Amino acid sequence: MEEASVDVQARVRASFERQGLMHHLGARIAHIGPGRVHIVLPSRPEVTQQHGYFHAGATSAIADSAGGYAAFTVFREDSSVLTVEYKINLLAPAEGDQLEAIGTVLKAGRTLTVCTLEVYASQGTERSLVASGQQTLIQIQARPER
Numbered sequence: 001m002e003e004a005s006v007d008v009q010a011r012v013r014a015s016f017e018r019q020g021l022m023h024h025l026g027a028r029i030a031h032i033g034p035g036r037v038h039i040v041l042p043s044r045p046e047v048t049q050q051h052g053y054f055h056a057g058a059t060s061a062i063a064d065s066a067g068g069y070a071a072f073t074v075f076r077e078d079s080s081v082l083t084v085e086y087k088i089n090l091l092a093p094a095e096g097d098q099l100e101a102i103g104t105v106l107k108a109g110r111t112l113t114v115c116t117l118e119v120y121a122s123q124g125t126e127r128s129l130v131a132s133g134q135q136t137l138i139q140i141q142a143r144p145e146r
């Protein structure tokens with residue numbers, strides 16, 4: 001898999017580290033490529049629902065962040081990213097050792113960018129698609145870091 005430049009990776013990782021929700025969930029970035037980001041979420045009781053499956057909120061949150069950071073990899077250095085909208089279809093109960101959300105830029109525009117979202121559940125060597133979606137993001141002027 002192609003890797004993004006060192007500068008882009010550093011910018012994405014620095015932004016990701018400021019995300020309280022991703023830290024709270026225990027999510028981590030597994031890959032940063034040009035227009036593509038993978039986020040992994042290990043299974044633990046705090047991210048599951050009453051039947052033991054990953055909660056749809058956790059599944060959706062990592063999908064949203066994966067797409068957002070995929071778009072961020074193609075944005076200007078002096079910009080930032082916000083989600084305008086996203087839709088996700090939950091295709092199967094999300095169970096396993098971990099989830100992997102993959103955000104991929106479908107079309108990068110001057111202001112708006114569209115990404116595809118996929119979330120896979122892994123159990124050992126088995127991997128299955130559990131969610132799929134699409135997202136629109138907007139490129140905004142970067143705000144000062146908090």
